[in-house]
Amino acid sequence: MLMFWRAAAVLSAAFLIGCGQGDERHHKYKIGVSVYQADDIYISEFREWMAASVKEKEAAYGVTIVMNVADAAGVQSLQNDQVDKFISQGYDVMCVNMVDRTAAAVIVDKAKLADIPVVFFNREPVQEDMARWSKVYYVGGKAEQSGVMQGEIIADLFQNHGELVDRNDDGVLQYVMLEGEPGHQDALLRTEYSIATLTRRGVRIEKLANDTGNWQRSQAKEKMSAWLAEFGGAIEVVFSNNDSMALGAVEALREKGYNLPDCDKQVIVIGVDAIKAAMEAICQGALYATVLNDAKSQAQGVIDIAYSVASTGEALSAVPGFDGKYLLLDYRPVMREDVKEN
Secondary structure, three states: OHHHHHHHHHHHHHHEOOOOOOOOOOOEEEEEEEEOOOOOHHHHHHHHHHHHHHHHHHHHHOOEEEEEEEEOOOOHHHHHHHHHHHHHOOOOEEEEOOOOHHHHHHHHHHHHHHOOOEEEEOOOOOHHHHOOOOOEEEEEEOHHHHHHHHHHHHHHHHHHOHHHOOOOOOOOEEEEEEEOOOOOHHHHHHHHHHHHHHHHOOOOEEEEEEEEOOOOHHHHHHHHHHHHHHHHHHOOEEEEOOHHHHHHHHHHHHHOOOOOOOOOOOOEEEOOEOOHHHHHHHHHOOOOEEEEOOHHHHHHHHHHHHHHHHHHOOOOOOOOOEOOOEEEEOOEEEOHHHHHHO
8 A cells, every 4th residue: 555655646746737726617627547557668658648638628628637647566456456545535537557457347346336437548458347337448559450560561671672681581581579468468469460461461481489578678688688699690570569678679689789870780670659769769770660559649538538527427429539438549650751750
C-alpha cells in the first residue's frame, strides 16, 4: 500500500490540473489512471499526451479535471490496490493500462460494483473480460496491422534493394526477432504478422534466433550482444516488437562496429511505436524504420471517452472509429523521409 501512495504522489503532482475558482457553474471531474510501468518510454509519452488532452478539455468546456496517475510498477496486485483507492475516493472514471491483460476481470467487477466506468488502454484485456460490463471500453492500435507494416517495409527493401540487406547474396533473408512481453497481444501479433507478410510477399527467410526482451532496452541489448557473438555478420535484419528493444539492439550493434555513420557494416533494424529516441536514430541511420503507434491520438481517445462517461454517463459515440466498446486506431509506417518531413 505504501508503494501505491509513493507512486501516486510523485505522478499526480505533474498531472493535477485545474481552472480558476469561484464559478458556481464550474464542474470538477476526477480521473484515476493506473499504468503498468511508468518508466516505459512509450507509456511515458502516452501520459504526456493524456495530460495535454485534459488541458484541452478544461479550456473547451470550462471544467476542472483532476487526473491522478499511479504507477503499478509491473505488479498486478499493486494495480488492484490502486483501483481500490480510486473507488474509495469516489473517482468518476478509471483509465487502466493493465499489468496482466488476462487479469482484468477483477478490476471490471470492482468497477461494476461501484458503478465507475473503466477505459482500458494499450494492453487489451481478453474479450471475455471486456464483455463483463457495458461500461468497459478499450483504446489501442490494431496490433496485427503493425506487424504487417513491418513485414511490408522489409519485403520492399529486400525485393527492390536487396544489396542493402542480402549481404551474403544467397537470396535468403536471415533475421532475429526481439519479442515483447510473453502473452501480450501486441507482441504475439507483431511477431506473427511481420513474418507472415514476408512469406506472403515471396521472400525466402531463415530465422536465426528469437527471444523475449519484455519491451526493455537493456534486455534487448543483452540478447543482441549474445546473438552477435553467436551469429556475427550472418544477421541481416532485426525485427523488434517495439522501439525500446530496437534501440537496445542498435546499441549492441554499434559496440561491435555496425550501424555507425558512414560505415558499410549495416544491419537493418526495425521497431514499432515511433518514440522520440527512435526518430533520432532513424535520422542518424542507425535504425532503418519504425511503425507509428499513435500515442497522441490514442491518448486523446482515452480522454474523450473518459470525459464523456464522467460528464454524461455515456461513452461518446461521435469519436471517429469508436464502436461504443473499442476504439482501435491505425498504425503508420515511418521511414527516414517521413522523419525529415516532421
